[in-house]
Amino acid sequence: MSAPNDVPQQTPLYLASENDNVAAVQGLIAAGASVDELNKDGWTPLDIACKNGHVTVVQELIEAGASVNRRHKVVCLDGNLPLHHATREGHENAVRLLVDADGADVNATNNAGDTPLHLAVRYNRQRLLELLLQTKGVSTTICNMAGDSPLIVAVKLSRRRFAQQIYAGLTVPSREVAATDIAVDSSKVLGRGGNSIVQQGVFNNQTIVVKSMLDLTGVDALIRELEAMQLCKSPYVVQLLAISGPLTPRPQLVLEYMDAGNLRGYLDQKIKGELVPVEYSILDVALIVANALGDLHHNGLMHRNIKSHNVMLSTTQYIKLADIGLARTYSGLMTMGTGALLWTAPEMLAEDGHYTFAADIYSFGVLLTELSTLQLPYTGLGLSQLAILNRVRSGTLRPDIGAAAPGWLRKLATDCMAQNPFDRPSAQKIMMRLDRQRRLENDPSADLEEDLDEDENVDMDPSSGSGSGGNRSESPGPRHLFEAVATGDVARMSELLAKGEDPNATNNAGDTPLHVAVQCNQQQILQLLLRTKGINVVACNKIYKASTVPPREVAATDIDVDHDSPLGSGNFSVVYKGTFNDQPVAVKTVYSPTTADTLTREMKAMQLCNSPYLLHLLAVSDPNTSAPQLVLEFMDGGDLRQYLNKKRDGLPVDVEYSALDVAWVIASALADLHQNGVLHRDLKSNNVLLSSKSYVKVADLGLARTFATHMTLGIGTLLWAAPEVLAKDGHYSYAADIYSFGVILTELGTLQMPFATLSPWVALEGVCDGSLRSDVGVTSPQWLRDLATDCLAFEPAKRPSAEDVLKRLDRQRRLEVLELSTTITCDNCKAWHALHASVCPNCDGPAPKAITKLERLLESIDAAKKRGINVRTTLPCNVCDAVNGILATACSECENELPSDIVKLQLLVKIVNRALQTPVAA
Numbered sequence: 039m040s041a042p043n044d045v046p047q048q049t050p051l052y053l054a055s056e057n058d059n060v061a062a063v064q065g066l067i068a069a070g071a072s073v074d075e076l077n078k079d080g081w082t083p084l085d086i087a088c089k090n091g092h093v094t095v096v097q098e099l100i101e102a103g104a105s106v107n108r109r110h111k112v113v114c115l116d117g118n119l120p121l122h123h124a125t126r127e128g129h130e131n132a133v134r135l136l137v138d139a140d141g142a143d144v145n146a147t148n149n150a151g152d153t154p155l156h157l158a159v160r161y162n163r164q165r166l167l168e169l170l171l172q173t174k175g176v177s178t179t180i181c182n183m184a185g186d187s188p189l190i191v192a193v194k195l196s197r198r199r200f201a202q203q204i205y206a207g208l209t210v211p212s213r214e215v216a217a218t219d220i221a222v223d224s225s226k227v228l229g230r231g232g233n234s235i236v237q238q239g240v241f242n243n244q245t246i247v248v249k250s251m252l253d254l255t256g257v258d259a260l261i262r263e264l265e266a267m268q269l270c271k272s273p274y275v276v277q278l279l280a281i282s283g284p285l286t287p288r289p290q291l292v293l294e295y296m297d298a299g300n301l302r303g304y305l306d307q308k309i310k311g312e313l314v315p316v317e318y319s320i321l322d323v324a325l326i327v328a329n330a331l332g333d334l335h336h337n338g339l340m341h342r343n344i345k346s347h348n349v350m351l352s353t354t355q356y357i358k359l360a361d362i363g364l365a366r367t368y369s370g371l372m373t374m375g376t377g378a379l380l381w382t383a384p385e386m387l388a389e390d391g392h393y394t395f396a397a398d399i400y401s402f403g404v405l406l407t408e409l410s411t412l413q414l415p416y417t418g419l420g421l422s423q424l425a426i427l428n429r430v431r432s433g434t435l436r437p438d439i440g441a442a443a444p445g446w447l448r449k450l451a452t453d454c455m456a457q458n459p460f461d462r463p464s465a466q467k468i469m470m471r472l473d474r475q476r477r478l479e480n481d482p483s484a485d486l487e488e489d490l491d492e493d494e495n496v497d498m499d500p501s502s503g504s505g506s507g508g509n510r511s512e513s514p515g516p517r518h519l520f521e522a523v524a525t526g527d528v529a530r531m532s533e534l535l536a537k538g539e540d541p542n543a544t545n546n547a548g549d550t551p552l553h554v555a556v557q558c559n560q561q562q563i564l565q566l567l568l569r570t571k572g573i574n575v576v577a578c579n580k581i582y583k584a585s586t587v588p589p590r591e592v593a594a595t596d597i598d599v600d601h602d603s604p605l606g607s608g609n610f611s612v613v614y615k616g617t618f619n620d621q622p623v624a625v626k627t628v629y630s631p632t633t634a635d636t637l638t639r640e641m642k643a644m645q646l647c648n649s650p651y652l653l654h655l656l657a658v659s660d661p662n663t664s665a666p667q668l669v670l671e672f673m674d675g676g677d678l679r680q681y682l683n684k685k686r687d688g689l690p691v692d693v694e695y696s697a698l699d700v701a702w703v704i705a706s707a708l709a710d711l712h713q714n715g716v717l718h719r720d721l722k723s724n725n726v727l728l729s730s731k732s733y734v735k736v737a738d739l740g741l742a743r744t745f746a747t748h749m750t751l752g753i754g755t756l757l758w759a760a761p762e763v764l765a766k767d768g769h770y771s772y773a774a775d776i777y778s779f780g781v782i783l784t785e786l787g788t789l790q791m792p793f794a795t796l797s798p799w800v801a802l803e804g805v806c807d808g809s810l811r812s813d814v815g816v817t818s819p820q821w822l823r824d825l826a827t828d829c830l831a832f833e834p835a836k837r838p839s840a841e842d843v844l845k846r847l848d849r850q851r852r853l854e855v856l857e858l859s860t861t862i863t864c865d866n867c868k869a870w871h872a873l874h875a876s877v878c879p880n881c882d883g884p885a886p887k888a889i890t891k892l893e894r895l896l897e898s899i900d901a902a903k904k905r906g907i908n909v910r911t912t913l914p915c916n917v918c919d920a921v922n923g924i925l926a927t928a929c930s931e932c933e934n935e936l937p938s939d940i941v942k943l944q945l946l947v948k949i950v951n952r953a954l955q956t957p958v959a960a
Contacts, residue, residue: 048077050066050071051067051071051072051073052077052081055083055086055092055095055099058090058092060098067102073102073103073104074104082105083099084099084100084120085118085120087099088120088121088124091131093131093135096132097135100135100139106139116150121133121143121144121146122146124136125154125158125163126163130166133169133170147182151182152182154166155170155188155204158188164200167203168203171207178204181354185354189204190354193273193274193326193329193357196325198329201273202272213280214280216282217282219282220241220292222238223238228247229300234249234251235250236248236249239292241279245297246295247293247296248292249291249293260289260291263361264278264289269337269338269339272329272333274357276350276360294355296355296360298316299350300349301346301350301357301405301408302414304351305412306412315353316351318357321472321479324405324409325469326349326357327402327405328402328468331344331402332469334398334465342397342398343361343401344398344405345378345404346405346408347361380404380415380426381400381404383400384400387431395464400454400455400459402454403451403453404455406451407438410443416437433457446471446475450471458835460771460773519531523551523563528566535566541567550574551567552564552568590657590658591659591661597625598617599614606677606724611626611627613625616669622672622674623656623670624671624672625668625669626670627668628666634664637668640668641666644668647710647711649711650706651706651707653670653738654735655669655670657669670737672729673728675692675693677726678726678782679791682789686790693728693730695728697819697822698850701779701786702844703735704779705843705847707735708721708840709841709843711840712840717771717772721736721775721782722757722758723785724738725738757781757791757802758782759805760778761777761806765806771834775840776839776840776843777834777837780812780825780826780828781830783814783825783826784812784815787815787818787819787826788818814826814827819861821846821850829843860872860895860950862885864883873895873947874888887939888942888943889939892925892946895943896911899911909950911924913936913942915931915934918932
């Protein structure tokens with residue numbers, strides 16, 4: 039609509055506001071100029087000031103009474119009000135002034151139906167989104183002319199963080215309601231599966247879905263689904279609205295209603311050429327499912343039933359993943375009878391049933407083939423289901439991706455359906471690839487080079503496969519207390535505190551409920567805890583204290599580098615002793631400007647993973663130049679290799695470090711790195727630093743990467759490299775770090791360099807073909823020999839994860855405190871062997887007499903009993919069943935001769951080993 043003839047082209051006040059002429063604006067207002075007068079396009083001075091971000095002018099106009107909401111008779115082209123303009127252009131201070139103004143409508147819509155919240159999402163205004171979400175009265179549920187709420191806009195634009203923030207503010211904890219509050223329409227059955235049935239219903243005057251069990255045998259499954267949905271609240275997963283009768287034989291879940299059915303039904307309609315209510319692109323569906331998996335896996339949950347039937351569609355709620363009834367927290371050893379078999383990964387079909395998060399990724403790959411072909415997996419092959427499953431298990435059959443599939447989908451589906459779980463990308467990696475594809479489709483000329491190098495061959499999911507750490511196990515103290523905090527259950531939390539639960543209790547990570555409340559952004563719980571008597575607000579968890587203080591950027595002149603005191607050097611960098619803030623430090627810099635990126639990568643890795651077991655980054659100078667410097671904490675004990683050389687040569691050392699202590703610290707460092715998605719890639723004894731004050735720390739993350747380029751042979755020091763790192767294709771995962779850790783164990787056991795008696799190339803050839811491993815030494819303790827052997831397994835999948843290693847080392851530490859062991863060292867050759875052996879298996883030398891070993895073991899058992907280990911040391915008579923002391927030679931009741939000392943020793947060793955399988959008191 040054109041403006042009336044009497045509307046000026048541009049008013050003086052409009053021009054002054056447009057040009058940020060504050061003095062002119064003040065003068066015109068004082069002279070009586072109309073602050074709401076329009077120009078020819080229907081814009082006011084406040085409109086243009088907000089669009090241009092002229093904050094002082096905005097303030098002057100608001101104070102002069104300019105309207106922030108008024109709909110003008112002259113219709114402007116887009117219908118935007120001042121708040122829309124300021125939000126769209128990202129002017130935070132202007133937005134603050136507007137939302138604080140009297141009568142400002144934060145929910146006003148423009149001609150497209152967009153509120154300021156919609157625009158904050160659409161134009162990627164993160165800080166403004168946070169500001170608007172905190173504004174009183176803001177609505178997150180208003181839909182624009184396209185029918186999309188701000189949340190759906192965020193989801194469609196792949197703005198994951200935006201979606202999570204809006205979703206967090208939108209959702210409330212699912213509440214328990216009476217069954218009578220739910221009106222179930224038994225005539226509208228939406229689906230059945232296993233022992234469950236899904237029906238349409240009404241709750242709070244809204245159409246919903248009600249899931250219940252057909253018989254009592256499925257109640258546990260429904261409760262498990264309830265727990266999984268409470269654990270993982272995600273905008274990409276169907277929302278749980280309420281629960282009825284969770285502790286009764288007839289529980290019900292009230293779920294949001296997705297009115298367009300499931301993806302399988304949609305694809306069937308497309309096959310038949312039928313009209314569908316909403317069109318969904320392949321990329322849209324794939325992105326949503328990948329994001330849902332990302333959230334589930336991040337929370338330690340496997341879906342275990344990914345298929346097209348469980349992807350729900352809606353005309354208002356877009357796309358969501360449903361049916362997490364089979365979801366479980368990662369447990370390592372799963373059973374075969376899960377999910378729908380046509381979508382099942384090969385490892386799930388194996389007899390041992392061992393699988394990880396990678397099984398969900400395989401199912402996602404099968405889903406991609408459905409999106410491409412529209413068909414169910416394996417359609418038209420004419421094979422029985424058993425024949426299909428046998429061929430899937432053996433790796434000779436995969437679903438057809440379709441000749442017309444776009445290249446990106448073909449590559450992604452192929453990678454996701456790799457036979458080896460370690461070859462599949464993580465959910466996080468899939469999201470990155472799909473986001474990249476989305477950006478390419480929106481702008482084919484876009485430069486999509488990532489900040490860090492991307493490697494399609496490295497699976498960076500810390501929970502995928504045995505070479506990864508998985509989500510680090512959290513074993514909370516008072517479990518219900520931590521569950522109440524994590525789920526935001528204020529009523530339950532109040533009840534538990536009233537019953538005397540310790541508000542300062544800690545879980546395995548050293549977190550108190552206060553830590554968890556902050557981490558989970560549970561504001562009400564946080565306030566409740568802060569009001570609780572006796573709460574400790576200064577408790578520190580195991581997370582490194584310095585991690586809360588990011589390394590600061592300083593001038594190079596603030597660092598005093600002693601170039602006459604080099605501490606070490608590598609291929610790309612050199613480390614000098616220096617002084618910073620009057621403290622001795624290590625200063626790392628590069629030899630050449632061309633290798634500055636290696637130092638930048640190390641800085642990013644250290645910032646990504648703050649750990650008490652990694653060398654601390656104190657400050658950086660010139661990080662974006664060709665001469666960056668890292669200021670690192672100074673370790674005065676040198677490196678582990680130097681220490682072992684001194685021990686080997688019989689030289690004195692300043693501080694003694696046990697093999698177990700060093701191994702435990704390195705394993706803890708690896709667990710933290712892997713948990714944060716980082717491979718070290720250069721683990722060796724030279725990069726383990728010692729200190730009289732800071733104990734032991736892992737250093738040199740210069741080769742560490744999250745998304746690395748195709749791995750080449752020249753990384754790390756080759757004598758510590760895993761076979762797969764040395765291979766031509768350079769494909770490896772976290773398990774490569776575990777192999778290097780195993781090599782360090784052999785150094786700890788022998789004090790020698792790896793392969794000390796062989797030429798390097800002979801050693802590398804043997805490592806490559808699996809015929810040679812670094813010698814662990816016969817004098818090494820049994821726990822070290824066993825662990826090193828497992829870590830040096832040729833096949834990466836057979837190596838333990840960093841978390842598994844930690845568990846084994848923790849157990850050994852507790853056992854050493856108890857001084858209880860069923861192994862012994864040979865007096866002749868010092869090799870370790872089983873206590874009950876009659877001769878040393880290494881040198882054939884005689885072992886001590888059985889009675890001597892029996893008496894020593896009984897002394898250890900008596901000491902262990904005082905520390906919580908109870909071991910039976912009695913012997914029943916096989917004639918009269920009377921109980922006798924194990925040293926007795928004859929039964930006290932019937933005088934029957936009891937077994938020999940050798941037999942008694944063998945029996946007691948078995949009893950002790952069984953006792954040691956139970957948890958040991960620390």
